[in-house]
Amino acid sequence: MALIELRNVRKVFPTTQTPALDNVSVTVHEGERVAVVGQSGSGKTTLLNIALGFTSATSGAVQTADPHTTGLVFQNPITSLDPRWKVCDIVREGKSGSSYEEVREALENVSLDPDVVMDRYISDISGGQAQRVAIARALISEPKLLVADEPVSAVDVLGKQYIIDTFQHAHEERGLAMLIVLHDLGVAQKLSDTIVVMHEGKIVEHGDTQQVLTHPEHSYTKKLIEAARW
Numbered sequence: 770m771a772l773i774e775l776r777n778v779r780k781v782f783p784t785t786q787t788p789a790l791d792n793v794s795v796t797v798h799e800g801e802r803v804a805v806v807g808q809s810g811s812g813k814t815t816l817l818n819i820a821l822g823f824t825s826a827t828s829g830a831v832q833t834a835d836p837h838t839t840g841l842v843f844q845n846p847i848t849s850l851d852p853r854w855k856v857c858d859i860v861r862e863g864k865s866g867s868s869y870e871e872v873r874e875a876l877e878n879v880s881l882d883p884d885v886v887m888d889r890y891i892s893d894i895s896g897g898q899a900q901r902v903a904i905a906r907a908l909i910s911e912p913k914l915l916v917a918d919e920p921v922s923a924v925d926v927l928g929k930q931y932i933i934d935t936f937q938h939a940h941e942e943r944g945l946a947m948l949i950v951l952h953d954l955g956v957a958q959k960l961s962d963t964i965v966v967m968h969e970g971k972i973v974e975h976g977d978t979q980q981v982l983t984h985p986e987h988s989y990t991k992k993l994i995e996a997a998r999w
Protein backbone atom coordinates (compact mmCIF):
# COMPACT_ATOMS: atom_id res chain seq x y z
CA MET A 770 0.00 0.00 0.00
CA ALA A 771 1.22 3.51 -0.77
CA LEU A 772 1.69 5.87 2.17
CA ILE A 773 2.48 8.78 -0.15
CA GLU A 774 2.02 9.05 -3.88
CA LEU A 775 2.84 11.93 -6.22
CA ARG A 776 2.05 11.42 -9.89
CA ASN A 777 3.25 13.80 -12.59
CA VAL A 778 3.34 16.67 -10.16
CA ARG A 779 4.16 20.15 -11.34
CA LYS A 780 4.57 23.12 -9.02
CA VAL A 781 4.96 26.68 -10.18
CA PHE A 782 5.09 29.30 -7.43
CA PRO A 783 3.16 32.47 -8.35
CA THR A 784 6.27 34.64 -7.92
CA THR A 785 8.58 32.55 -10.10
CA GLN A 786 8.36 31.43 -13.72
CA THR A 787 10.45 28.26 -13.63
CA PRO A 788 8.68 25.28 -12.09
CA ALA A 789 9.98 24.22 -8.66
CA LEU A 790 8.78 20.72 -9.60
CA ASP A 791 8.32 19.44 -13.12
CA ASN A 792 6.61 16.10 -13.81
CA VAL A 793 7.67 14.53 -10.52
CA SER A 794 6.40 11.07 -9.59
CA VAL A 795 7.36 9.47 -6.26
CA THR A 796 5.69 6.73 -4.24
CA VAL A 797 6.51 5.65 -0.69
CA HIS A 798 5.15 2.19 0.07
CA GLU A 799 4.65 0.74 3.54
CA GLY A 800 8.03 -0.03 5.08
CA GLU A 801 9.94 1.60 2.21
CA ARG A 802 12.70 4.16 2.78
CA VAL A 803 12.98 6.76 0.06
CA ALA A 804 15.81 9.32 0.03
CA VAL A 805 15.60 12.52 -2.02
CA VAL A 806 18.97 14.01 -2.95
CA GLY A 807 20.09 16.95 -5.07
CA GLN A 808 21.69 20.32 -4.66
CA SER A 809 20.17 23.38 -3.03
CA GLY A 810 17.15 24.71 -4.91
CA SER A 811 16.46 21.47 -6.80
CA GLY A 812 12.96 21.16 -5.30
CA LYS A 813 13.43 18.69 -2.45
CA THR A 814 11.64 20.70 0.24
CA THR A 815 8.83 21.58 -2.16
CA LEU A 816 8.38 17.85 -2.84
CA LEU A 817 8.08 17.14 0.92
CA ASN A 818 5.65 20.02 1.45
CA ILE A 819 3.41 18.70 -1.32
CA ALA A 820 3.65 15.14 0.04
CA LEU A 821 2.50 16.48 3.44
CA GLY A 822 -0.29 18.60 1.98
CA PHE A 823 1.33 21.82 3.24
CA THR A 824 1.66 23.12 -0.33
CA SER A 825 -0.72 22.41 -3.19
CA ALA A 826 0.45 21.08 -6.54
CA THR A 827 -0.18 23.19 -9.63
CA SER A 828 -1.09 19.98 -11.49
CA GLY A 829 -0.78 16.22 -11.08
CA ALA A 830 -2.21 13.75 -8.58
CA VAL A 831 -1.20 13.63 -4.91
CA GLN A 832 -1.97 11.20 -2.11
CA THR A 833 -0.67 13.00 0.96
CA ALA A 834 0.75 11.38 4.11
CA ASP A 835 -1.76 10.57 6.85
CA PRO A 836 -1.00 13.08 9.63
CA HIS A 837 -2.05 10.57 12.32
CA THR A 838 0.59 8.02 11.35
CA THR A 839 3.41 10.32 10.25
CA GLY A 840 6.27 11.81 12.26
CA LEU A 841 7.87 15.01 11.00
CA VAL A 842 11.36 16.45 11.31
CA PHE A 843 11.87 19.88 9.77
CA GLN A 844 15.03 21.27 8.25
CA ASN A 845 16.21 23.68 10.92
CA PRO A 846 15.71 22.46 14.50
CA ILE A 847 16.54 25.81 16.03
CA THR A 848 13.82 27.66 14.15
CA SER A 849 11.29 24.81 14.07
CA LEU A 850 11.35 24.25 17.86
CA ASP A 851 10.11 26.95 20.22
CA PRO A 852 13.16 28.15 22.27
CA ARG A 853 10.89 28.87 25.28
CA TRP A 854 9.87 25.23 25.61
CA LYS A 855 11.63 22.64 27.69
CA VAL A 856 13.00 19.54 25.97
CA CYS A 857 10.61 17.25 27.88
CA ASP A 858 7.57 19.28 26.76
CA ILE A 859 8.70 19.30 23.12
CA VAL A 860 9.09 15.51 23.10
CA ARG A 861 5.82 14.97 24.99
CA GLU A 862 4.04 17.00 22.31
CA GLY A 863 4.77 14.17 19.86
CA LYS A 864 2.34 11.87 21.64
CA SER A 865 -0.56 13.18 23.65
CA GLY A 866 -0.80 11.60 27.07
CA SER A 867 2.75 10.23 26.93
CA SER A 868 4.26 9.34 30.30
CA TYR A 869 7.46 10.59 31.91
CA GLU A 870 9.02 7.16 31.22
CA GLU A 871 8.07 7.27 27.53
CA VAL A 872 9.67 10.71 27.15
CA ARG A 873 12.85 9.48 28.84
CA GLU A 874 12.96 6.45 26.56
CA ALA A 875 12.42 8.56 23.43
CA LEU A 876 15.40 10.71 24.43
CA GLU A 877 17.54 7.67 25.20
CA ASN A 878 16.67 6.28 21.76
CA VAL A 879 18.40 9.26 20.14
CA SER A 880 21.34 8.95 22.55
CA LEU A 881 20.48 11.97 24.67
CA ASP A 882 20.82 11.61 28.43
CA PRO A 883 17.36 12.43 29.86
CA ASP A 884 18.89 13.43 33.20
CA VAL A 885 20.97 16.07 31.42
CA VAL A 886 18.55 17.47 28.84
CA MET A 887 14.95 16.85 30.04
CA ASP A 888 14.56 20.16 31.87
CA ARG A 889 16.68 22.35 29.62
CA TYR A 890 15.15 24.94 27.35
CA ILE A 891 15.63 24.49 23.62
CA SER A 892 17.58 27.77 23.62
CA ASP A 893 20.10 26.14 25.99
CA ILE A 894 21.07 23.08 23.94
CA SER A 895 23.22 22.77 20.80
CA GLY A 896 21.86 22.62 17.24
CA GLY A 897 22.80 18.95 17.00
CA GLN A 898 21.05 18.14 20.27
CA ALA A 899 17.98 20.08 19.14
CA GLN A 900 17.91 18.01 15.96
CA ARG A 901 17.89 14.85 18.08
CA VAL A 902 15.11 16.26 20.26
CA ALA A 903 13.09 16.88 17.07
CA ILE A 904 13.67 13.25 16.07
CA ALA A 905 12.65 12.00 19.53
CA ARG A 906 9.42 13.99 19.21
CA ALA A 907 8.76 12.58 15.74
CA LEU A 908 9.34 8.97 16.81
CA ILE A 909 7.77 8.84 20.30
CA SER A 910 4.37 7.88 18.88
CA GLU A 911 5.95 5.05 16.82
CA PRO A 912 4.63 6.41 13.51
CA LYS A 913 4.33 4.28 10.38
CA LEU A 914 6.11 6.92 8.33
CA LEU A 915 8.80 9.49 9.00
CA VAL A 916 9.09 12.54 6.75
CA ALA A 917 12.32 14.40 7.41
CA ASP A 918 14.11 17.32 5.77
CA GLU A 919 17.88 17.09 6.29
CA PRO A 920 17.68 15.45 9.73
CA VAL A 921 21.45 15.09 10.06
CA SER A 922 22.55 18.48 8.75
CA ALA A 923 23.27 20.10 12.14
CA VAL A 924 24.98 17.18 13.83
CA ASP A 925 28.60 16.12 14.10
CA VAL A 926 29.93 12.78 12.88
CA LEU A 927 28.99 10.87 16.03
CA GLY A 928 25.59 12.51 16.26
CA LYS A 929 25.02 11.51 12.64
CA GLN A 930 25.79 7.90 13.46
CA TYR A 931 23.37 7.92 16.43
CA ILE A 932 20.59 9.20 14.21
CA ILE A 933 21.33 6.68 11.47
CA ASP A 934 21.25 3.90 14.10
CA THR A 935 17.94 5.19 15.50
CA PHE A 936 16.30 5.24 12.07
CA GLN A 937 17.72 1.85 11.11
CA HIS A 938 16.52 0.34 14.36
CA ALA A 939 12.98 1.73 13.90
CA HIS A 940 12.93 0.39 10.33
CA GLU A 941 14.15 -3.08 11.29
CA GLU A 942 12.06 -3.39 14.46
CA ARG A 943 8.75 -2.08 13.24
CA GLY A 944 9.04 -1.36 9.52
CA LEU A 945 9.25 2.43 9.73
CA ALA A 946 8.86 3.88 6.23
CA MET A 947 10.66 7.12 5.39
CA LEU A 948 10.67 9.98 2.95
CA ILE A 949 13.85 11.78 3.76
CA VAL A 950 15.73 14.66 2.16
CA LEU A 951 19.49 14.29 2.45
CA HIS A 952 22.51 16.18 1.22
CA ASP A 953 24.89 13.44 2.15
CA LEU A 954 25.00 10.50 -0.29
CA GLY A 955 26.82 8.36 2.28
CA VAL A 956 23.88 8.74 4.66
CA ALA A 957 21.43 8.08 1.81
CA GLN A 958 23.28 4.86 1.05
CA LYS A 959 22.86 3.67 4.64
CA LEU A 960 19.31 4.87 5.16
CA SER A 961 17.34 4.25 1.98
CA ASP A 962 16.06 1.47 -0.25
CA THR A 963 15.12 3.83 -3.06
CA ILE A 964 16.81 7.06 -4.12
CA VAL A 965 15.39 9.99 -6.04
CA VAL A 966 17.96 12.33 -7.60
CA MET A 967 16.60 15.81 -8.29
CA HIS A 968 18.02 18.55 -10.47
CA GLU A 969 16.26 21.83 -11.28
CA GLY A 970 12.84 20.53 -10.30
CA LYS A 971 13.09 17.30 -12.29
CA ILE A 972 13.85 13.76 -11.26
CA VAL A 973 16.94 12.81 -13.25
CA GLU A 974 17.38 9.36 -11.73
CA HIS A 975 15.17 7.17 -9.53
CA GLY A 976 15.69 3.60 -8.42
CA ASP A 977 17.31 1.12 -6.06
CA THR A 978 19.79 3.09 -3.93
CA GLN A 979 22.72 0.68 -4.20
CA GLN A 980 22.21 0.34 -7.96
CA VAL A 981 21.99 4.10 -8.56
CA LEU A 982 24.98 4.92 -6.37
CA THR A 983 27.22 2.20 -7.78
CA HIS A 984 26.04 2.43 -11.41
CA PRO A 985 24.70 5.95 -11.94
CA GLU A 986 23.31 6.54 -15.41
CA HIS A 987 22.76 10.27 -15.46
CA SER A 988 25.68 12.69 -15.72
CA TYR A 989 24.26 14.79 -12.87
CA THR A 990 24.18 11.78 -10.51
CA LYS A 991 27.76 10.98 -11.53
CA LYS A 992 28.76 14.56 -10.66
CA LEU A 993 27.06 14.36 -7.24
CA ILE A 994 28.84 11.09 -6.47
CA GLU A 995 32.15 12.52 -7.66
CA ALA A 996 31.67 15.64 -5.48
CA ALA A 997 30.82 13.47 -2.45
CA ARG A 998 34.27 11.83 -2.64
CA TRP A 999 35.83 15.08 -1.39
Ligand SMILES: Nc1ncnc2c1ncn2[C@@H]1O[C@H](COP(=O)(O)OP(=O)(O)OP(=O)(O)O)[C@@H](O)[C@H]1O
Nearest residue numbers: 782784785789807808809810811812813814815816
Ligand atom coordinates in the same frame (compact mmCIF):
# COMPACT_ATOMS: atom_id res chain seq x y z
N1 LIG B 1 7.36 29.87 -1.43
C1 LIG B 1 8.09 29.98 -2.53
N2 LIG B 1 7.87 30.97 -3.42
C2 LIG B 1 8.60 31.08 -4.55
N3 LIG B 1 9.58 30.22 -4.90
C3 LIG B 1 9.84 29.22 -4.06
C4 LIG B 1 9.13 29.03 -2.82
N4 LIG B 1 9.63 27.93 -2.20
C5 LIG B 1 10.61 27.45 -2.99
N5 LIG B 1 10.73 28.22 -4.11
C6 LIG B 1 11.68 27.98 -5.21
O1 LIG B 1 11.50 26.67 -5.67
C7 LIG B 1 12.77 26.08 -5.99
C8 LIG B 1 12.95 24.80 -5.17
O2 LIG B 1 13.09 25.14 -3.79
P1 LIG B 1 13.21 24.04 -2.65
O3 LIG B 1 13.23 24.77 -1.35
O4 LIG B 1 12.18 23.03 -2.86
O5 LIG B 1 14.64 23.44 -2.94
P2 LIG B 1 15.55 22.47 -2.07
O6 LIG B 1 16.10 21.47 -3.00
O7 LIG B 1 14.78 21.98 -0.91
O8 LIG B 1 16.70 23.43 -1.56
P3 LIG B 1 17.54 23.38 -0.16
O9 LIG B 1 18.39 22.15 -0.23
O10 LIG B 1 18.33 24.64 -0.22
O11 LIG B 1 16.54 23.36 0.95
C9 LIG B 1 13.83 27.13 -5.72
O12 LIG B 1 14.12 27.77 -6.94
C10 LIG B 1 13.14 28.08 -4.77
O13 LIG B 1 13.65 29.37 -4.91
